[in-house]
Amino acid sequence: MTVNGEARACDVKGSESLLFALREYLQLTGSKGACEQGECGSCSVMLDGELVCSCLVMAADAHGSEVVTVEGLGGSELHPVQKALVDAGAVQCGFCTPGFVVAAAALLDENPAPSSDEMREALAGNICRCTGYGAILRGLETLVGDR
Amino acid sequence: MTTRVRTPTVRDGVGVSTSRTDGIPKVDGTYLYSSDLYMDRMLFGATLRCPHPKARITRLDIGPAVAMTGVHAVLVGDDVPGSNAFGLESADQPVLATDLVEYWGQAVALVAADDPETARLAVEAIEIEYEVLEPLTDPEEADRRDSAFHRARCRRGPQDASGAVVVEGYYEVGMQDQAPLGTESGLAIPDGQGGVDLHIATQWTHVDRDQIVAGLGVDEDMVRVHHAGVGGAFGAREDVSLQIHLCLLALYTGRPVKMEYSRAESFVGHVHRHPAQLWMRHEADPDGTLRRIEARIIIDGGAYRSTSDSVVGNAVYHAAGPYRCDSVSVEGVAVRTNNPPCGAMRGFGAVQACFGHEAQMDKLADALGMDRVELRIRNALRRGDRLATSGQVIDTSAPVTEILERLRRMPLPDENSSDDPRLLPGGTGLTTSRPMVKRGVGYAVGLKNLCFSGGFDDYAEARVAITPFGVEVHTAAVEVGQGLGMACAQIARTVLGIEDVVVYYDDTSKIGSAGSTSASRQTQMTGGAVMEAARMARQIALERGGGDELDGEGVWKDGVLVTPMKDLVGRENIDYHTRFHHPQTDAPDRNGQGDIHVDFAFAAHRAVVDVDQELGLFRVVQIDTVQDVGFMINPRSVVGQIEGGTMQGIGLATLEEIVVEDGVIKNPTFTDYLLPTFLDAPPIEIEVIEEPSSFGPFGAKGVGEPPTVSSTAAVVAAIRDATGLELNRTPVRPEHVALGSRQPAVYSDC
Numbered sequence: 103m104t105v106n107g108e109a110r111a112c113d114v115k116g117s118e119s120l121l122f123a124l125r126e127y128l129q130l131t132g133s134k135g136a137c138e139q140g141e142c143g144s145c146s147v148m149l150d151g152e153l154v155c156s157c158l159v160m161a162a163d164a165h166g167s168e169v170v171t172v173e174g175l176g177g178s179e180l181h182p183v184q185k186a187l188v189d190a191g192a193v194q195c196g197f198c199t200p201g202f203v204v205a206a207a208a209l210l211d212e213n214p215a216p217s218s219d220e221m222r223e224a225l226a227g228n229i230c231r232c233t234g235y236g237a238i239l240r241g242l243e244t245l246v247g248d249r
Numbered sequence: 250m251t252t253r254v255r256t257p258t259v260r261d262g263v264g265v266s267t268s269r270t271d272g273i274p275k276v277d278g279t280y281l282y283s284s285d286l287y288m289d290r291m292l293f294g295a296t297l298r299c300p301h302p303k304a305r306i307t308r309l310d311i312g313p314a315v316a317m318t319g320v321h322a323v324l325v326g327d328d329v330p331g332s333n334a335f336g337l338e339s340a341d342q343p344v345l346a347t348d349l350v351e352y353w354g355q356a357v358a359l360v361a362a363d364d365p366e367t368a369r370l371a372v373e374a375i376e377i378e379y380e381v382l383e384p385l386t387d388p389e390e391a392d393r394r395d396s397a398f399h400r401a402r403c404r405r406g407p408q409d410a411s412g413a414v415v416v417e418g419y420y421e422v423g424m425q426d427q428a429p430l431g432t433e434s435g436l437a438i439p440d441g442q443g444g445v446d447l448h449i450a451t452q453w454t455h456v457d458r459d460q461i462v463a464g465l466g467v468d469e470d471m472v473r474v475h476h477a478g479v480g481g482a483f484g485a486r487e488d489v490s491l492q493i494h495l496c497l498l499a500l501y502t503g504r505p506v507k508m509e510y511s512r513a514e515s516f517v518g519h520v521h522r523h524p525a526q527l528w529m530r531h532e533a534d535p536d537g538t539l540r541r542i543e544a545r546i547i548i549d550g551g552a553y554r555s556t557s558d559s560v561v562g563n564a565v566y567h568a569a570g571p572y573r574c575d576s577v578s579v580e581g582v583a584v585r586t587n588n589p590p591c592g593a594m595r596g597f598g599a600v601q602a603c604f605g606h607e608a609q610m611d612k613l614a615d616a617l618g619m620d621r622v623e624l625r626i627r628n629a630l631r632r633g634d635r636l637a638t639s640g641q642v643i644d645t646s647a648p649v650t651e652i653l654e655r656l657r658r659m660p661l662p663d664e665n666s667s668d669d670p671r672l673l674p675g676g677t678g679l680t681t682s683r684p685m686v687k688r689g690v691g692y693a694v695g696l697k698n699l700c701f702s703g704g705f706d707d708y709a710e711a712r713v714a715i716t717p718f719g720v721e722v723h724t725a726a727v728e729v730g731q732g733l734g735m736a737c738a739q740i741a742r743t744v745l746g747i748e749d750v751v752v753y754y755d756d757t758s759k760i761g762s763a764g765s766t767s768a769s770r771q772t773q774m775t776g777g778a779v780m781e782a783a784r785m786a787r788q789i790a791l792e793r794g795g796g797d798e799l800d801g802e803g804v805w806k807d808g809v810l811v812t813p814m815k816d817l818v819g820r821e822n823i824d825y826h827t828r829f830h831h832p833q834t835d836a837p838d839r840n841g842q843g844d845i846h847v848d849f850a851f852a853a854h855r856a857v858v859d860v861d862q863e864l865g866l867f868r869v870v871q872i873d874t875v876q877d878v879g880f881m882i883n884p885r886s887v888v889g890q891i892e893g894g895t896m897q898g899i900g901l902a903t904l905e906e907i908v909v910e911d912g913v914i915k916n917p918t919f920t921d922y923l924l925p926t927f928l929d930a931p932p933i934e935i936e937v938i939e940e941p942s943s944f945g946p947f948g949a950k951g952v953g954e955p956p957t958v959s960s961t962a963a964v965v966a967a968i969r970d971a972t973g974l975e976l977n978r979t980p981v982r983p984e985h986v987a988l989g990s991r992q993p994a995v996y997s998d999c
Contacts, residue, residue, distance in 0.1 A: 115366065125285075129287065130278075131278070131281070131282075131284075131285035131287075132277070132278020132279065133278070134282070134284070134430070134431070134480070135284070136430040136431065136432065136480075136512065136919075137512045137918065137919040137920075138511060138512055139512070139918055139919060139920050141918075141919035141920055142430065142919055144430055171278065172276075172277065172278035173277065173278045173279070175277075176277055180273065180276065180277065184273075184276035184277060185276075187276050188268060188269075188272040188273060188275075188276055189268070191266065191885035191886065191888070191889055193269065193271075193272050193275045193276060193730075194481075194730035194731060194732070194889055194893065195429070195430070195431070195479060195480050195481040195482075195729060195730025196271070196272075196275030196276075196280060196478075196480075196730060197282060197429070197430040197431045197480030197481060198430050199275050199276055200276075200278045203276055203278075219671055221927075222927040222928055222930070223671065223927075223928065225927045226926045226927045226928045227926075228926075228927070229430065229919070229924050229926060230430075231428055231429060231430050231481050231483070231893070231897075231924065232481055232730050232889070232893045233889055233892060233893050233896075234892035234893045234894075234895060234896030234930060234933065235892075235896070235927050235930040236888075236892040236930070236932075236933055237885075237888070237889055237892065238927075239927075
């Protein structure tokens, strides 16, 4: 598969998830495992252009696919979503943050000017335990103003 | 020669919302949490857990697991070389159970294997048989049998005082999980000389170290605990979970061992917020003046002690709330059962107490025909008053009246007439319609003791070094995400006048304890230590440099740079190491009286909730809060703590409960244990009151817990306001609203 623009290969066992393969075989530990059930969004990645919970995707099913993780979003500079979240104080423990970054970037790709309600709805699959979501929303709202 | 007029204020000192240094690594995915650690040749650990809440192990055969390819160690209780007991306040829990198992999910054996799957299969291969025993799971029955960890009481003033108006109530608080997103995880690395380095997400490295060395039976300096990236804590990481297990496996195998709990295992791998039952009786004069408060509180400590003694003490001391009253009797007990062990969670007993006393205040106001906020203001604690329970004089800012006045004046949200389902209870399920919805408003105010209480020698060490390359701050305190590192750097900058400050989180061998990142204490304790060390370092610099002012350029005298930094510390750093203690507190006397707490913070919430009573649906529309914060070292961090803490309180009011039936957790997943999502999160308007605390750097107070104390009570009060129902239990479930709340127990039953 292609991960963050690079061809990567690894041998996976039958039931291993894409999240497991990214973290354990490819050492891309930015995507986090927190619920293993697709409830919390901490493992969000882009799979062939679609936002998915990588804990719910069998690694073997990603064969030949294009995967973008939080490590591949920014390039040499931070992605605007990353910068906005830091600047807004939307990062506390930060464990949910990579998932929020990927999901928010996916939302803005699809809809460059979402309303606040659209943001809240689009990110309802990502759980944050620290911030109460306020600072995340404030951070993302600055991006819509900028566009 | 450089001359100038007065030193400008240093950049990014206290009072400024600086950016966190771990912010960029956390958004780009490079920050290393304990679960991200990796080492060549590392093994993976797994744990065998008992599937019964109470049982006796009758047969245990590890042979089939040992025989598996790829398995390097299988350890049972008899393999624990030191003391097979640990515990935060007293060592009463086996590292690995050897005979009697006291709760569902208790650890019995450990495996280390080449990969996680092999480790899991090896756990399954262990042959174990149990004699299943009858568990004790009813807290009231436990109390009757005197199966108790601790009884606490406060008795103050004449016990025969009375008022003309009397209200009684019975209240219940469910078992909440801290649910940090990062599960328990860590990496233990043997040093080849019988010692071990543990990299772990924790809240207190030194107390982990002490419990590990006891379990390993080695000297203190053989174990070094390092602070790895922490994926949230909220109390869940104050107790040992896998720390001793990891070190045992690493020393046994001679290889690095990593362990990471699944979410389901995490639910049995750490302690929870104590479920509580509260019976309360309030008596007041017709003008609302409180004359008598009685309460009885049972909290369920589960199978092992953890911090239950302290939590029940806290529930007792906070039982009267932030109100004046000179006749008080509160009895509390932390019972021992075969339910999951409970311990620290944000709010630590004050949350449970607040749910009771605030429901009582509403009930009392209604009985008196008084405005609910007015009644609170009439009785509000002020600086110089005595805390109703312990009798100690409140010698810190206590702006309870101002908090309530300001909260009451904050604008209410508009009446929403929209049919947009996203704005209705039940959301886009389209289950209700606007005409079915009634709105309620609820207020609650609470207090929280700050730092450790009850005569505990509470201290934090810190070291501040001025070097040619900038200032180093060294601490063993744990940054759990709250922003402690920023606060320490800001304090050092302001005191020293030097902008270039880096905070180092030292392991347990390099510096003494900073105490736990809990009890809202690190800003005051480690912050206080950094301030003290920085002040002394500055003093040394001024003496060495022969001047009266210090900044990044060096030492100045009368506006002239007399000793540039390269000369000041070119040959020798200025280095000051301190151990900061907060003012001494008392152990309680037999009536729970004394100067038991060193400081308090106060907060109030006003919740606005829309309810469809017929369907039992409710939605928090908005929640506003005013909090006493002392001084904001980093305003954005303070807001972050208030918003996040408030949301955890909303969770306890509306969604979050570990459902335990006959000692078994029925919902140990995020599919069944529901956490607030973005769509459950209402707007939060925040005001703070900055009135300096009695101690704490620049007058700062801890801010982490107060937002969680009163938010739950406010949300449930708002649902009561909308429905007129009793709702004496939290979290409120749809059936409580749709079918009417459970019949409240009568106070005289207790």
